[in-house]
Amino acid sequence: MAVSSAPGKVYLFGEHAVVYGEPAVPCAIEVRARVGVERRTDSKLRIHAEDLSLDGFTVEYGGTADGPPDVDVSESLLTAAMGYVDGAIEQVRDVTGEEDVGFDVTIESDIPLGAGLGSSAAVAVAAIDAGTRELGTTLEVDELAERAYQTEYEVQGGQASRADTFCSATGGAVRVEGDNCQSLESPDLPLVIGFDGGAGDTGELVAGVRSLREEYEFAADTVDAIGDIVRNGETALAAGDLEELGRLMNFNHGLLSALGVSSRSLDSMVWAARDAGAAGAKLTGAGGGGCIVALDPTDETQTALSYTPGCADTFRAELSETGVERLE
Numbered sequence: 001m002a003v004s005s006a007p008g009k010v011y012l013f014g015e016h017a018v019v020y021g022e023p024a025v026p027c028a029i030e031v032r033a034r035v036g037v038e039r040r041t042d043s044k045l046r047i048h049a050e051d052l053s054l055d056g057f058t059v060e061y062g063g064t065a066d067g068p069p070d071v072d073v074s075e076s077l078l079t080a081a082m083g084y085v086d087g088a089i090e091q092v093r094d095v096t097g098e099e100d101v102g103f104d105v106t107i108e109s110d111i112p113l114g115a116g117l118g119s120s121a122a123v124a125v126a127a128i129d130a131g132t133r134e135l136g137t138t139l140e141v142d143e144l145a146e147r148a149y150q151t152e153y154e155v156q157g158g159q160a161s162r163a164d165t166f167c168s169a170t171g172g173a174v175r176v177e178g179d180n181c182q183s184l185e186s187p188d189l190p191l192v193i194g195f196d197g198g199a200g201d202t203g204e205l206v207a208g209v210r211s212l213r214e215e216y217e218f219a220a221d222t223v224d225a226i227g228d229i230v231r232n233g234e235t236a237l238a239a240g241d242l243e244e245l246g247r248l249m250n251f252n253h254g255l256l257s258a259l260g261v262s263s264r265s266l267d268s269m270v271w272a273a274r275d276a277g278a279a280g281a282k283l284t285g286a287g288g289g290g291c292i293v294a295l296d297p298t299d300e301t302q303t304a305l306s307y308t309p310g311c312a313d314t315f316r317a318e319l320s321e322t323g324v325e326r327l328e
């Protein structure tokens with residue numbers, strides 16, 4: 001059996017605007033998905049998932065990965081997670097040329113599903129890495145990132161950004177602009193996550209911003225202004241200026257909120273973090289529900305979030321310098 005892990009991520013700046021060619025800065029965080037892959041003697045794909053914010057679950061596909069599942073999986077997020085594993089195994093088969101190979105796949109993840117922390121990218125990266133290694137091939141990180149991106153692209157019906165998969169494969173802070181991804185120098189960031197227990201519908205939220213942008217020039221200007229925040233954020237990151245980073249995160253959240261992608265629970269958590277003395281706080285990812293990220297070296301934000309109505313979970317998540325990790 002080969003086991004790999006890969007980190008989740010937060011957007012320090014730039015989600016949504018990145019869809020329109022503005023730069024964005026996601027950053028890998030020390031919460032991980034671990035995927036174990038073991039070759040089977042037949043061609044079946046059997047997936048066992050634990051801790052995916054849901055109860056342990058086993059799905060068995062008959063014959064090939066394309067076959068119908070033997071177990072009825074009604075939970076849509078879980079189904080989506082299984083889709084990513086399916087897609088990742090297709091990539092493994094493609095890389096190795098072993099079209100009929102079957103696997104037992106075990107997923108354990110500390111990353112809430114669909115909540116803006118890049119859970120699907122982490123699962124795809126770790127699954128491709130472990131699957132290829134199980135068959136004796138170790139991919140370069142760039143190819144791993146590209147294969148994981150292709151997985152997301154196919155599973156998400158042609159809509160994916162390279163941000164999550166690149167960040168998860170390489171670790172660290174990343175600058176994304178169009179198809180171009182590069183690693184950035186970053187200081188240690190005292191990140192605190194607040195999770196409302198829910199998830200937003202990325203497709204719907206992206207469509208909402210698109211129509212606002214088409215209808216109002218000031219909405220298009222808002223998207224452009226987010227790009228300006230990102231450029232300032234890169235300078236603040238390079239200088240290790242936490243106070244400025246926080247101020248820019250607050251500004252970024254305000255503009256995302258103006259574009260209609262925040263929610264009551266996300267706003268409550270953002271304000272609780274600010275009231276507790278965080279340097280800044282914003283939603284991360286598509287929004288609508290899910291997670292916020294705050295910058296606070298003290299324990300105050302985490303304590304405040306744990307008492308905030310609408311916050312289901314809060315944890316500290318340092319920047320992860322390490323992307324994919326080969327555990328076994």
Ligand code: PMV
Binds near residue numbers: 015116117284
């Ligand atoms: O919620 P996430 O982590 O999948 O991030 C979505 C980011 C968007 O900019 C809203 C969409 C995208 O594809 O870049």
